[in-house]
Amino acid sequence: MNRIRNFKGTFISLTLAFALAVWHSPGSVPAEAAEGAKFPIKPITILNSSPAGSPADVMARQIVQHAKKYLTQPMVVVNKTGGSGGVMFASMMADPADGYTISTITSALITALHGDLKKDFSIDQFEFLAHVQKEPFCIAVKNDSPFKTLKEMIDHAKKNPRLKIGGQATFSALHLLALALAEESGMPISYVPYGGGSEIIASLLGGHVPVVVSSPTTMNQHVEAGKVRILVASGEKRLPQWKNVPTLKELGFNIVITQYRGFAAKKGLPPDVRAILVDTIKKAMDEPGFKEYLAKNSQVAEFMGPEEFTAAVRADYEYMGKLLQKVVKK
Numbered sequence: 642m643n644r645i646r647n648f649k650g651t652f653i654s655l656t657l658a659f660a661l662a663v664w665h666s667p668g669s670v671p672a673e674a675a676e677g678a679k680f681p682i683k684p685i686t687i688l689n690s691s692p693a694g695s696p697a698d699v700m701a702r703q704i705v706q707h708a709k710k711y712l713t714q715p716m717v718v719v720n721k722t723g724g725s726g727g728v729m730f731a732s733m734m735a736d737p738a739d740g741y742t743i744s745t746i747t748s749a750l751i752t753a754l755h756g757d758l759k760k761d762f763s764i765d766q767f768e769f770l771a772h773v774q775k776e777p778f779c780i781a782v783k784n785d786s787p788f789k790t791l792k793e794m795i796d797h798a799k800k801n802p803r804l805k806i807g808g809q810a811t812f813s814a815l816h817l818l819a820l821a822l823a824e825e826s827g828m829p830i831s832y833v834p835y836g837g838g839s840e841i842i843a844s845l846l847g848g849h850v851p852v853v854v855s856s857p858t859t860m861n862q863h864v865e866a867g868k869v870r871i872l873v874a875s876g877e878k879r880l881p882q883w884k885n886v887p888t889l890k891e892l893g894f895n896i897v898i899t900q901y902r903g904f905a906a907k908k909g910l911p912p913d914v915r916a917i918l919v920d921t922i923k924k925a926m927d928e929p930g931f932k933e934y935l936a937k938n939s940q941v942a943e944f945m946g947p948e949e950f951t952a953a954v955r956a957d958y959e960y961m962g963k964l965l966q967k968v969v970k971k
Contacts (some may be wrong), residue, residue, distance in 0.1 A: 691837025756812020776874030
């Protein structure tokens with residue numbers, strides 16, 4: 642009888658222990674416990690609209706690498722290409738505004754909200770978390786191209802209409818740069834949109850287009866390898882790594898357009914979640930390894946938090962909208 646009683650006691654104890662173990666297991670956290678836990682309690686997905694290896698993709702992966710020690714859960718970059726960024730935005734909008742799905746954001750994508758993305762998305766649907774880096778755009782050709790200068794390219798385009806110029810997404814910042822130059826110079830062009838920096842450079846090196854508009858980050862290694870020649874840059878000043886490359890402004894064109902990269906989220910983040918995400922991005926940017934990456938790729942780091950970054954994005958959005966109205970014939 643004592644044995645039976647002891648067995649029953651042992652069985653009940655084991656059952657309770659098992660139940661408690663299951664209750665506390667990571668995959669079985671009750672809703673009330675999960676709600677009380679500090680963000681994040683599961684991996685954070687960073688969506689990116691351009692292909693692997695593109696500047697925004699590399700930037701995001703660098704942040705992920707250097708943010709590891711500041712979070713209890715990993716960040717994971719997921720590439721959602723297509724639709725001029727629409728595939729990525731749709732994926733983010735389908736998830737809750739809880740901080741577990743955020744995205745990279747660039748000036749090219751914000752400009753596309755005036756064009757390809759206008760019917761499906763609005764700038765008011767997003768929160769802008771942090772500005773990470775910026776750089777001008779550049780116009781480039783293969784090293785064996787007959788165009789040694791921007792003037793030679795323009796002169797050729799005037800005599801041979803519909804010069805093909807490759808770049809990112811229709812009505813992206815890259816497209817507007819090409820359109821603005823075409824309007825001010827009087828050269829007719831045919832714009833060929835691609836998914837991102839890696840596709841743009843591949844199209845140039847593969848001979849599919851004779852001229853491309855892209856970022857210095859995309860071009861650096863190919864310039865160093867002697868495969869690509871930069872004709873002009875679109876910033877206020879010459880780039881330190883290409884001191885012999887003029888700006889559009891100094892060549893007499895009233896065009897200054899720069900690319901920025903950062904992070905955004907679906908509007909409606911809880912304030913504490915937003916603060917954790919922003920703080921983590923800032924700490925990752927301060928890591929020596931991230932600064933090495935910036936220096937190697939001739940990037941300019943410039944952290945902006947939500948308030949400042951939002952103001953900058955909206956100002957850029959308005960500027961690009963006015964430029965779009967100016968250069969696109971209705």
